[in-house]
Amino acid sequence: MHQIKKNKSYKSLIEILLVSTRLGLTSFGGPIAHLGYFHEEYVRRRKWIDEKNYADLVALCQFLPGPASSQVGIGIGVMRAGVLGGITSFIGFTLPSVIFLILFAVLLHGLDLGETGWIHGLKIVAVAVVAQAILGMGKNLTPDLKRKAIALFAMVGTLLWQDAFFQVGVILISALLGFFLYKQHSEREQPKMDFPISRGCAVFCLTVFLGLLILLPILKELTDLHWIAMFDSFYRSGSLVFGGGHVVLPLLEREFVPTGWLDKESFLAGYGATQAVPGPLFTFAAYLGTVMNGWQGGLLATIAIFLPAFLLIVGALPFWDTLRRDPKLKGALMGVNAAVVGLLISAFYQPIWTSSILSSLDFAFAAILFSMLVYWKLPPWVIVITGAIGGTLMSLI
Template structure:
């Protein structure tokens, strides 16, 4: 008999038929959550929006542990909050399935593969030559387009079933394409909520929404207090600390806490945090950024490379150990504010989204999220990956494979990388 905790592909009963409070014990074990996210961390190329598509395919479409509406609500919350949106969505899924411990193991599994690779590169001061893997990257980008397109198709069919919500999604996409800024993103989500209040009250059903999982309001408040307290305490500690350790922690924590939009938006903040003080030179910084583009998982794992590069040294003087420890510290520091916000906001978000008026607003937000995904699918994903009819054909094949469930996403990613490499050799 298959052990659900040891087999990451084991599919228990859908979430709709299991009491949410019992999911960690009777449906989804922490080890299973970790193994699923570890596999995603090894195969999720394509950036934050592609990650959201991978998550939806795994937990909504394939396993049916979350509904499209609950998943879109979680994505909307993470779009509102500062930090790495895709990583926060992963933490939120882990928290929905396994509580606070579930959020931690989800983050660990999703982040660990790319963090280890980048930390090793940082220790060795090795720049990553993208030209040597152009074909592989091309194949991975095309798979990412197919993943995002498949996620968009599924979410649009579920979250925009009528003309009003379809129009909201189209307007949201048009606004984001015309002005792709963080401010426009906030305006689109807020506008979707207001439009839902006005236009979609009649669409709200009377059935109560089950919470994702029981959570403590006391713990949530403590997490939010810790989030804001560290923004004050760390600079003060850095001022009095002669070793410079707290200055490093403060720089990475502040970068993770104050960035809106996630992903590549964090790069200017990290450059200010490590290049301006002279901790890392520009060449080393750019080499690490190039390496980050070639590994799966969240872009914020760039912090692991920078942490290792801060104290690079030889094995004889303990430099490797120091680099490894510093890498771990900077990685935790940049992700800590995101985790605190998920733990602090998700319980209140789970309660607010049950109110009738808010549920109408969430219908509008969900439609706006579809528009946001459509805009990002067009630019930069489509415009950055599609150059000829061959690329379009590859994306169509990836879409059909996912739509008909011919193979799992991780296998498609591997085939895409291999095919890209072969095509590049033949060319």
């Protein structure tokens, strides 16, 4: 019996690794687009998590600092196979872009990837993927006029004031609106989210997160070790970022350019390359670490910037499931989920639409990709390959 359980566990881990690696190789377009890819793969195709629980997980990750899409992936991995599942999901989704960026820093420094046709094609793929996610989540999470109004408020607010902390404020206001509007709302009992993590383990993770945040700057001052200073800078950046990968750019620039660890041209070249690879934008740290200290520095920087996100999501999950099932908080969560739809629409316009749809030809190609995904039900990797080829051909016209 024990052997059967062990084999099942290994099988789950291998399955998580294969699926997350494929997502890591094909998920272009930034954090909001990643949520669209996850929704298609984990909710619609594999049914590893239902629509409601996925929305709740996304809502939690919007509250936490760090890369929201990576935390959603880790959370789904944890649901499937515990902490090891979360680690496996993280490795699969993150490692492809880490390898690309380390190789770029070592071998291809100075190559301009930002304006190539296939990159533009992949940006148009992100338009189709996010549009599909908005349709699916909007239908389920904003079924009545009150929630549609909350989504509209979130969309308009974040379009007019594009600030990460304002985004957190919008989510908090939406939670408050939901709490008062849906106090008397009766809904069928939500299915329990199965997170095989004890509260003791969760408390340990949260303690380690806070401990490192306090201890690393002290160690940095007490020692002259370059590795500790570097780990501290990346860990602090990963701990203090709300709003995803684009927001981490100014933080990292302040940490490393004025101090002379690398020049501004190298910094911007790496940021351009990061836009050209799939997976989370936080893997920009792999490029920076490699430029500063070789491939070992790249791996250290990657671990340091993602470690806070991992500790926070594993630490929050066991408590989150209890809180979200509390009748008093269900209304607040309904408001937050409606706000998430508004945030998706806002991000769909800026930066995804504005940086991708530059002509009527781009719009026509986006419509074709959207139809392939939504109506013909083709898998996302087919859409990605079609987007890359189409973008290359359009650049020749």
